[in-house]
Amino acid sequence: MASDVHGGSSGLAFFLPCSCHLFLFIVQILPPAVDWQNQSAYERILGFIPRIVLASLLAYFAGEFSNSIVLSRLKILTRGKYLWTRTIGSTIIGEGIDTMIFCTIAFSGILPKQVFWQYWFPTIFSNVPLKSF
Numbered sequence: 001m002a003s004d005v006h007g008g009s010s011g012l013a014f015f016l017p018c019s020c021h022l023f024l025f026i027v028q029i030l031p032p033a034v035d036w037q038n039q040s041a042y043e044r045i046l047g048f049i050p051r052i053v054l055a056s057l058l059a060y061f062a063g064e065f066s067n068s069i070v071l072s073r074l075k076i077l078t079r080g081k082y083l084w085t086r087t088i089g090s091t092i093i094g095e096g097i098d099t100m101i102f103c104t105i106a107f108s109g110i111l112p113k114q115v116f117w118q119y120w121f122p123t124i125f126s127n128v129p130l131k132s133f
Contacts (some may be wrong), residue, residue: 006010014091020053021050022051024046027046027118028042028043028046030050046100048110051105052106055100055102055105055106058102058105059098059099059100059101059102059105060096060098062097063095063097063099066090066093066094067091067093068094068096069091069096070093071087074090087115095128095131095132096124096128099124100124101125103123103124114116
């Protein structure tokens with residue numbers, strides 16, 4: 001909606017994921033307690049977080065940017081009419097791009113190729129409607 005009224009310069013929400021990642025990184029590199037025996041498992045779990053944060057941020061920026069562009073173009077094409085069509089259409093495009101980028105960055109190279117591609121398309125086609133409506 002902000003793009004429809006104010007154009008493509010809506011706010012960017014990235015402070016929370018960045019600060020969360022920073023704190024988890026600090027916790028991971030600090031020396032563990034003397035009696036803590038699970039540091040390697042802890043590092044294995046937290047070591048995946050930078051990839052998820054990066055995937056989330058890149059997907060968010062690309063999805064929001066594409067949403068804004070599509071919304072603006074549709075506003076011109078419809079001469080400012082059919083708000084529901086503009087918002088739903090641009091959201092579907094934005095969420096599709098968001099989901100594709102996130103899933104690709106977060107899980108490619110982690111999962112075997114066959115498993116990755118087996119679940120990539122169903123994930124995209126199931127998440128976009130859930131996120132859009």
